[in-house]
Amino acid sequence: MNDQSRPFEMALGQSGSAANDCKVTSRKVSVFYGQKQALFDVDLDVPDRAVTALIGPSGCGKSTFLRCLNRMNDTIPECRVTGDIMVDGKDIHDPELDVVELRGRVGMVFQKPNPFPKSIFENVAYGPRIHGLARSKGDLEEIVISSLAKAGLLSEVEDRIHEPGTGLSGGQQQRLCIARAIAVNPELILMDEPCSALDPIATARIEELIDELKTNYCIVIVTHSMQQAARVSQRTAFFHLGVLVEEGVTAEMFTNPKDKRTQDYITGRFG
Amino acid sequence: MSDGIAQSPGVPARESCWGSDAAKRRVRRRYGADRRLQIYGLGSIGLAVALLGILFSSLIFSGYVAFVTTKVGLKIYLDPNIIDQADPGAANYRKMTRSAFFAYFPEVTSPKERRQLAKLLSRGAQYVVRDYVVAHPEEIGNLVEIKVPLSDPFDQLYKGVIPAEIDALSGDRIELFNVLKRGGVLHVENDKAFAKADIYINQADVPEGDVEAADYQRMVNEAFRAFYMRARTLAYEEILSDQAAAAVKARVLADPGLVGKTIQINLPLSEHYDNLARTGEAKVLNPRFSSKKDLEWFDSLKKRGLLSTPFTWELFVNADSRFPELAGLSGALTGSFLALLVCFLLSFPIGIATALYLEEFASKNRWTDLIEVNINNLAAVPSVVFGLLGLAVFLNAFGLPRSAPLVGGIVLSLMTLPTIIVATRAALKAVPPSIREGGYGVGASKHQVMLHHVLPLAMPGILTGTIIGLARALGETAPLLLIGMNAFIPSIENMGLLQPAMALPTQIFSWADSPERGFVSRTSAAILILLAFLIIMNAIAVFLRHRVERKW
Numbered sequence: 082m083n084d085q086s087r088p089f090e091m092a093l094g095q096s097g098s099a100a101n102d103c104k105v106t107s108r109k110v111s112v113f114y115g116q117k118q119a120l121f122d123v124d125l126d127v128p129d130r131a132v133t134a135l136i137g138p139s140g141c142g143k144s145t146f147l148r149c150l151n152r153m154n155d156t157i158p159e160c161r162v163t164g165d166i167m168v169d170g171k172d173i174h175d176p177e178l179d180v181v182e183l184r185g186r187v188g189m190v191f192q193k194p195n196p197f198p199k200s201i202f203e204n205v206a207y208g209p210r211i212h213g214l215a216r217s218k219g220d221l222e223e224i225v226i227s228s229l230a231k232a233g234l235l236s237e238v239e240d241r242i243h244e245p246g247t248g249l250s251g252g253q254q255q256r257l258c259i260a261r262a263i264a265v266n267p268e269l270i271l272m273d274e275p276c277s278a279l280d281p282i283a284t285a286r287i288e289e290l291i292d293e294l295k296t297n298y299c300i301v302i303v304t305h306s307m308q309q310a311a312r313v314s315q316r317t318a319f320f321h322l323g324v325l326v327e328e329g330v331t332a333e334m335f336t337n338p339k340d341k342r343t344q345d346y347i348t349g350r351f352g
Numbered sequence: 353m354s355d356g357i358a359q360s361p362g363v364p365a366r367e368s369c370w371g372s373d374a375a376k377r378r379v380r381r382r383y384g385a386d387r388r389l390q391i392y393g394l395g396s397i398g399l400a401v402a403l404l405g406i407l408f409s410s411l412i413f414s415g416y417v418a419f420v421t422t423k424v425g426l427k428i429y430l431d432p433n434i435i436d437q438a439d440p441g442a443a444n445y446r447k448m449t450r451s452a453f454f455a456y457f458p459e460v461t462s463p464k465e466r467r468q469l470a471k472l473l474s475r476g477a478q479y480v481v482r483d484y485v486v487a488h489p490e491e492i493g494n495l496v497e498i499k500v501p502l503s504d505p506f507d508q509l510y511k512g513v514i515p516a517e518i519d520a521l522s523g524d525r526i527e528l529f530n531v532l533k534r535g536g537v538l539h540v541e542n543d544k545a546f547a548k549a550d551i552y553i554n555q556a557d558v559p560e561g562d563v564e565a566a567d568y569q570r571m572v573n574e575a576f577r578a579f580y581m582r583a584r585t586l587a588y589e590e591i592l593s594d595q596a597a598a599a600v601k602a603r604v605l606a607d608p609g610l611v612g613k614t615i616q617i618n619l620p621l622s623e624h625y626d627n628l629a630r631t632g633e634a635k636v637l638n639p640r641f642s643s644k645k646d647l648e649w650f651d652s653l654k655k656r657g658l659l660s661t662p663f664t665w666e667l668f669v670n671a672d673s674r675f676p677e678l679a680g681l682s683g684a685l686t687g688s689f690l691a692l693l694v695c696f697l698l699s700f701p702i703g704i705a706t707a708l709y710l711e712e713f714a715s716k717n718r719w720t721d722l723i724e725v726n727i728n729n730l731a732a733v734p735s736v737v738f739g740l741l742g743l744a745v746f747l748n749a750f751g752l753p754r755s756a757p758l759v760g761g762i763v764l765s766l767m768t769l770p771t772i773i774v775a776t777r778a779a780l781k782a783v784p785p786s787i788r789e790g791g792y793g794v795g796a797s798k799h800q801v802m803l804h805h806v807l808p809l810a811m812p813g814i815l816t817g818t819i820i821g822l823a824r825a826l827g828e829t830a831p832l833l834l835i836g837m838n839a840f841i842p843s844i845e846n847m848g849l850l851q852p853a854m855a856l857p858t859q860i861f862s863w864a865d866s867p868e869r870g871f872v873s874r875t876s877a878a879i880l881i882l883l884a885f886l887i888i889m890n891a892i893a894v895f896l897r898h899r900v901e902r903k904w
Contacts, residue, residue, distance in 0.1 A: 156792060158715065185795035195786035197805060207804070208794035258790070265794055 104129040104269055104299040105150060110164035112145050112154065119145050122164070123325045125318055127269075129299045132291060134314035134331065136307060138351060141320040143303045147271050150301065151187035152180050168269065185212050188262030192274040194254030196246035196261070201238050204246040204257055205229060208265035224264055232260035233290050252283025259290065263298070270294065272302040276309065288313050307347055311335050319343045411883075415876025420661040421677055422510040423499035424473070424653060426452040430485060432493045440485045440492065445478040449500065453477075456658065457649060468642065469649060474501040476678040499662065501677040504870040505640040506650050510659055514869055516647050517635040520624040529591065529625055538621075538629050545629035546618035547592060551575045551600055555612045563608050568597040572619070593620040640869065667877060671844050672859065676870025679863070681878055683841040687757055687853035688826060691837070694761020694849065695768055695825050700818055702765075703772030704807075710773075711780045712802060731770035738766050739831030747835060755836040755852035763831045768821035775817020779810035812896045819896070823889040827882065829857040838862050856882045 105127040112120040120142045127133045135143040145154070152173060154160040166173050173183055185208070196204050205225040208214075215221035225242075229235040234256045238249070246257050255275055262270055272291070276284040291300060291313050304310050310317050311331060318328035319340075327340045338344040345351055369375060428448055435443040450470050454460065460469050474480075477500035484498050485491065501507065508514045521529070532538055537547050551571050558566040572592065596619040603617060604610050620626070624634040641647060653659055670680025706727075714720045742763035746752045752759050783806045791801035832838065838858035847853055854862070860882065863875040 151793070153789070153792060156788070181795050181797045183795075184792060189789075189793035191786060191789055191793065193786055195784075195790040197787065197790060198809065207796075211794075211796055211800055211804075261790075261794055 102129045103127065104169065105301070106165075106167045107146075107149070108165045110146065110149060110162065110166060112142070112149060113161040113163075114157070115159045119323050120149075121323045123320075125325055125328060127299060127301055128316065129268075130295060130297070131315040132295050132300045132302060132313050133316045133318065134310035135301065135303045135318050135320060136305075136310050136346075137320035137326075138346065139305075142323040143318075143320045144273055146320065146325075147273055147301060147303050150269070150271055151184045151189055153184075153189065155180060185265045186267055187269045187271060188265060188267035190255070190258050190262055190270065190272045190275045193278050194251055194258055196249070196254050196257050198245060198247050200243045201229075201246045201249070201257060202242045205260050205264045208261060212265055214265065228260040228264035229257075231263055231294070232256045233286065233293075234260055250283070252279050252286055255279060255283070255287060256290065259287075259294075263294070267298065269299045269301070272300065274303050274305060277305060284309070307335070319346065321346070411876050411880055415873055415880050417508075417511045417513055418667065418870075418873035418877035419664050420511065421664045421666065422502045422507040422659055422661050424453070424502060424658050425497050425499050425660070426477075426481075427455070427495060427497050428452040428481060429495045430492045435485060435492050437489065437492060440489050441482055443482075443485075445482045445485075449473065449478045449481050456653065456656070460649075465645075468645065471642070472502055472506055472646065472649060472653075474503045474507075474675055474677045476673060476675045477501060479678075499660065501666075502659070504676050504868050505638075506646075507677050508640075508869045509650065510654070511661065513873065514638060514640065516638055516641065518638050520634040520636040521628065525590070526628070529628060532591070533629070539618075540630055541618070543630065545621045545626045547596075547621060548616065549575045549619050550614050550616050552614045553600075553604055553611050558611050563601075563604050563611065566601070566604070568600045568604070572597050572600060591621060591625045593622045593626075595620050667874075667881075671841050672854065672862075673842060676866070676868045676874050679871070679874055681856065681859060681881060683844050683847065684854050684856045684859035684878070686844050686847050687760075687837065687841070688855040688857075690757035690847070690849055690853065691760035691764055691832070691855055692822055692826060694758055695764040696818070696822060698762065699765035699768040699772050699821065703769050703818070704776050704814060706769075707773045707776035707780060708802060708807070711777045712798070712806070727770050727773050731774060733767075734830075735767055735828050736830040736834065738763050739834030741766070742831060742835045753850050753852075755839045755854075756850050757837070757847075757853045757855075758849040759835050760832050760837045760853070760855060761849075763835060764825040764828060767828065767831070768818075768825050771821035771824065772814070772818050775820070776810065776814045779813025779817070780806060782813060783809045812899050816893045816896045819889050819893040823886050823893075826889070827857055827886060829861055832858050833861065856885075 103126050105125075107123055107125045110120060110123040110125075111118060123142075123146055125146070135147060137143045148154045149162055149166060150168070150173075152162075154162055162174070168183070168187065171178065197207065199207075202225055205228050206215075206221050209221060209224045215224055226235065229238065229242075234253060237253060238257075246254065249257060255278075259270075259275075276287050279287065288309065291302065294300060295315075302310075302314065314331045316328065317331045317334050319326045319334070319338075319342075321342050327334065327338065327343045329339075334343065335347055338347060426449065431448075434448065450466075450473070453473055454466060454469065457469060460466055480500045481498055484496070488496075502510065505514065509516060532547065537549070539546060539548065549572070552574065553566075554571055554574070557568075557570050576592075599619055600615075600617060603615060621629060624636070628634040637644060637647075666678055666680045668680060668685075669682055670678055671683030673679040710720060710724065742759060746759045746762055747754050787805050787809065788801055791805045796804065832855050836852075838854050838861060839852035840862075841847065841852065841854055856878065860875055860878045863871045863878060
């Protein structure tokens, strides 16, 4: 645990303030799919109440890293993760720690909108219900309404809250998934290319939403679009071939990258 | 680069490639192949539809008559002196039914004739009357008209399934007769047919000159040896009347000097050949009827309009019976239902649990591979083997009662399990991983994801597989026969999971084995009903599959 003593070289984001505001720290995280190593010793710190973007070409390990943060990789049988990941200073691989509780604390939004084939209400209510967050039916309704409101979806679905979530448009479905994630009151929201299946207008809505959410949540977003990273994130980490090449304040990184590979990528030489 | 190709010798220029004769031939060949493929497909579909059509039309053709029964309306006075109001089932309904029937034939009085007359009625007619009275006790004291079934041969006769008379002679006998006829051997004199024959009165056949004791039969045989050879198995004596040898004897007795000479003589023909020679056809009474008198009585009933053919509700209401006109399927349907219920209750939860574990929880290693392969093998094991297994394990080792739907259901569930497991695994695989990720993403545990999301979405597919497995189990005969689920059950009152029972397919099997003509159509009707159930079950499966397709 010597990582704890290592000084953070963290430049401040807009809303970040200090080193003790660090939500996630990862040290020497490596991921193996069977014999193949997908991530090599990644050290990354994620600030709270800010958006951190993970960028890089396809297959560089950014999604793999994201999925380590809520131990989603556990569901892949041949996947093995080594190294330390701390959320709020607690090791998430601690055998004492309940993975279900972790996933409640770390919400996730996926690439393709994946609402359950149930009603909008049930989609949002599912998380609070299984975690026992609502004491009464009224409580549950309140959580659903406020989550939909936070996801900016309430006005659009107010009159059809008991209709199937799969009947919504792609962008609305994705916001429903965000509402579903924030309904369990997470501290950290992971977003895996949340806009890649959406049109530009729906993308803009999601980006606005991310901007609003960052005042309350720590958000880590994987994106293929460097413009999107530049628009929504305060910090950016660039992955290449399973290695964290460079990370820093977004504006700084896009204007003045330190590494040659980062420069090549953001100027469009590869990827 | 293209310049290089165009200029090189022997290779045609690019432009001409698409327009050349070879290219056109290629296109024609491709179109030809497309057309041929379509024709093959259409041909096989046509063949399949034609075979199905033949199956159904033959079943319907032979089975439709079972859906109506010939009945005669009897006017019966339900005498309160005979029928005890408190126990209406105990009266002598046999006598009551018969006397009501005999009332139509006042001229028939002798006990022997009446016994014969009573054979027109089904032997179960009295039970029909009894059941009517038990069901309607308020009618006691009234004159009621009750329709009771005729016995099987008359039922079949009225429906035109069997004729009153049949050909007396088989085809090869008629052919032999025609050979004689063409040879000019036969002629008709004084409304009687004769065969002309030259008979050599062989000295050797007359022992010590005693013409009285001579073997004339042998001499006649010799004369007809040629035809005899031809017919081989056919005794020509059948053609000649048994008076033929006597006629020869009479001639020789009259003139003993004929011994050692050849005589020409007209030999009388036996009855059927006589008829055939004179009228061109030889008919006899259908052996299913005992005498011409039966048919006269039957015709009289028919002429008086007393017969009718109402719908055979008995087919669904009654259980099995020795009398085809009263045999029904309710026992078989109950037995099949009980066995399928046991089969469903066992194989559905076990199948889903197995599939869920193998698909979602088990690690992929050599053991799970082995189990998977064996489950697939199990689906291919012939059903008779499962029957033997049931016999050896459930009946002999565990001592469960034989013929019981419980054992039948257990054996059928062994057969259904692999189907359900395979279908469930396919359905679980078809649930998109995004749904699972969504569940895990909000912090659901594995069993919550399975029970709340994956299983409900896979359910239509699982049910489809289950219904198809159950439909197969419904039609299975061999395993049920082996555990004895073809008991004769004349009443459904005492049927239970541990009581002897039969099932639809075993009922069909036992009816198909019965000699009465009425069971032929009953068998076809039972097959139609079984097929109707299978079609309904498969339709439900198709409907469910359709719904699952629309889901995402």
